[in-house]
Amino acid sequence: MSAADKAAAVDLLAQRLSDKYVFADEGNKMAAAVRDHLRKGDYEKAATDAEFAELLTTHIQAAHPDKHLSIRYFLNAPPDRPRASLSNGIPPEMRQRMTEMGQYLNFAYEKVERLPGNIMYVKFNGFFDADIAKAAATAAMNLAANGNAMIIDLRENRGGDPRMVAHVASYLLGDKKVHLSDIYFRAENETNSFWSDPAVPGPRFGADKPVYVLTSRETFSAAEDFTYNLQVIKRITVIGETTGGGAHPVQPFRINPNLVAVIPVGRSINLITKGDWEGTGVKPDVAVAADKAMTKANALALRQVLPKITHPNERSMLEKKLAELEAAL
Structure with a gap:
């Protein structure tokens, strides 16, 4: 993954955390954390998509622990779907x-x-x-x-x-x-x-x-x-x-063709x-x-x-x- 691809994934992840995470203040805190790590060059060492996902998960969990929250490597990740609700069952x-x-x-x-x-x-x-x-x-x-x-x-x-x-x-x-x-x-x-x-x-x-x-x-x-x-x-x-x-119930969001953010x-x-x-x-x-x-x-x-x-x-x-x-x- 190129530096530009990593930056784009971090930006989209930060947006999703700020907009969607169950607690707004904590979502903004995690978004700021991953942007700060990007600015410091901490993601340059991630050689594969899976390593990048693991590092992102470590950083957001350090900013705010939540056992439902993770970034996962998912080859050819599907596009985002509407959140399941009482009136909206299995696609x-x-x-x-x-x-x-x-x-x-x-x-x-x-x-x-x-x-x-x-x-x-x-x-x-x-x-x-x-x-x-x-x-x-x-x-x-x-x-x-x-x-x-x-x-x-x-x-x-x-x-x-x-x-x-x-x-x-x-x-x-x-x-x-x-x-x-x-x-x-x-x-x-x-x-x-x-x-x-x-x-x-x-x-x-x-x-x-x-x-x-x-x-x-x-x-x-x-x-x-x-x-x-x-x-x-x-x-x-x-x-x-x-x-x-x-x-905290979750919703998956694609932040890269091979990465999914599972966000409460x-x-x-x-x-x-x-x-x-x-x-x-x-x-x-x-x-x-x-x-x-x-x-x-x-x-x-x-x-x-x-x-x-x-x-x-x-x-x-x-x-x-x-x-x-x-x-x-």
């Missing part, structure tokens, strides 16, 4: 490719399992776009609806669509709509609101039975959205590690706390190492369901299982 040219990928991954749903004590374990590693993945989420949550307790494993969940967050959360709530969160987009001065839907298809687990959500340091973005907002209303017990700390353009707002988990992560109610979180949740769930078990043989078996779990902690 038609992307729908088929995303659907095929989603089907191959079962839309990130890995397991629905009935554990002793009629405890339902649901593991999924992403919140795929609601336009294509609601059926998979519905099937999983319908299958788990009859459990006496539920464990939802988000330890490897890196996020996704906030509409899917609301859809899944709806199966854990009651007959009244709940205002789960808002996302505010600075550039358009627009707020998107996300509510539970009591009319989701099929049986719901409901609002009264215990739910445990497993987290790790890898739990991120929309997975944190799900965890944070249900934790705030005391619907779930969070077990595991403090999550990654990314609360909005921020999540919880209606109760008036804040979010950006930079801090979601703190667990029960802090344990991620690899112990399932064992801890299973033990806590068994303790909750045991008083309802009246058959002597079943109760004896579950008490033995509980003792094994607690001995493993």
Whole structure:
């Protein structure tokens, strides 16, 4: 990449940061930082597009840390697209490719399992776009609806669509709509609101039975959205590690034929706390190492369901299982 190409990319990046980054002052601060590095000749040493992208990312993160913010090498990067919104779903040219990928991954749903004590374990590693993945989420949550307790494993969940967050959360709530969160987009001065839907298809687990959500340091973005907002209303017990700390939805912008700036353009707002988990992560109610979180949740769930078990043989078996779990902690 020539010096002129680097200068043009820095200029376009600076413009996008100033115009689009969720916090105007911080966007201007990062824009000034990359322009200053350009003026000092700090980008001359970048021999490849990938090295240049890495250096830009380092400089903007130094100016203002944000885990969603990065510059990425992307050969023949696509042109900019309008930001996805509640009324603007997957671009038609992307729908088929995303659907095929989603089907191959079962839309990130890995397991629905009935554990002793009629405890339902649901593991999924992403919140795929609601336009294509609601059926998979519905099937999983319908299958788990009859459990006496539920464990939802988000330890490897890196996020996704906030509409899917609301859809899944709806199966854990009651007959009244709940205002789960808002996302505010600075550039358009627009707020998107996300509510539970009591009319989701099929049986719901409901609002009264215990739910445990497993987290790790890898739990991120929309997975944190799900965890944070249900934790705030005391619907779930969070077990595991403090999550990654990314609360800012992003939009990609091409700043060079082979470089894309992934810029946070909005921020999540919880209606109760008036804040979010950006930079801090979601703190667990029960802090344990991620690899112990399932064992801890299973033990806590068994303790909750045991008083309802009246058959002597079943109760004896579950008490033995509980003792094994607690001995493993």
